[in-house]
Amino acid sequence: xxxxxxxxxxxxxxxxxxxxxQCAQDMNHNSMYWYRQDPGMGLRLIYYSASxxxxxxxxxxxxxxxxxxxxxxFSLRLESAAPSQTSVYFCASSELGRGNTxxxxxxxxxxxxx
Amino acid sequence: DAxxxxxxxxxxxxxxxxxxxxxxxxxxGNEYVYWYRQIHSQGPQYIIHGLKNNETNEMASLIITxxxxxxxxxxxxxxxxxxxxxxxxxxxGGTSYGKLTFGQGTILTVHP
Numbered sequence: 001x002x003x004x005x006x007x008x009x010x011x012x013x014x015x016x017x018x019x020x021x022q023c024a025q026d027m028n029h030n031s032m033y034w035y036r037q038d039p040g041m042g043l044r045l046i047y048y049s050a051s052x053x054x055x056x057x058x059x060x061x062x063x064x065x066x067x068x069x070x071x072x073x074f075s076l077r078l079e080s081a082a083p084s085q086t087s088v089y090f091c092a093s094s095e096l097g098r099g100n101t102x103x104x105x106x107x108x109x110x111x112x113x114x
Numbered sequence: 115d116a117x118x119x120x121x122x123x124x125x126x127x128x129x130x131x132x133x134x135x136x137x138x139x140x141x142x143g144n145e146y147v148y149w150y151r152q153i154h155s156q157g158p159q160y161i162i163h164g165l166k167n168n169e170t171n172e173m174a175s176l177i178i179t180x181x182x183x184x185x186x187x188x189x190x191x192x193x194x195x196x197x198x199x200x201x202x203x204x205x206x207g208g209t210s211y212g213k214l215t216f217g218q219g220t221i222l223t224v225h226p
Contacts, residue, residue: 058213088155090158092157103214105158
């Protein structure tokens with residue numbers, strides 16, 4: 001049981017380049033999330049998906065797009081990377097709206113934009 | 115989701131109980147209190163959650179005041195491996211969708 005898997009684990013981009021961060025969960029969860037964490041800061045919600053086919057903005061959505069490809073996968077795209085997007089990105093999944101269970105987090109993608 | 119307030123940092127001696135407070139004075143009736151921790155920039159790890167009653171599991175105990183405006187996470191016998199950032203979150207459960215919104219958390223340092 002892999003839980004939440006994020007790829008890649010590390011990435012360096014040049015300003016203006018685009019990339020997609022991948023996230024997949026194997027727990028049949030309906031809800032999935034993308035967070036970013038800057039050095040010394042807490043996690044900030046970028047986008048979330050309550051269920052397959054729906055996505056909503058979180059606190060810091062500017063500069064990002066998301067796709068809930070299916071129930072398992074939730075990707076985060078940076079269309080034109082900027083140095084301010086240098087951060088650690090965490091994906092999570094849960095059944096928070098049902099049964100009040102825990103959220104599971106991936107190990108993170110460490111992104112540097114130069 | 116209700117806003118939560120936590121002290122920025124706390125210390126605890128190894129083997130002693132660590133009591134981490136959290137204020138959530140605007141919590142609504144359908145919001146649960148969740149606790150997560152993050153060790154050394156790993157992905158956050160779930161600890162415990164509760165609605166009204168006190169809860170205990172193998173990791174910790176959660177004490178929620180009767181008016182639900184505050185809570186305390188208790189690690190009964192802290193170890194050096196419990197050094198982490200602890201996050202208190204109020205989020206809707208039940209039939210309502212609840213997204214997890216993290217604050218700054220409390221940096222707990224357990225020392226020998």
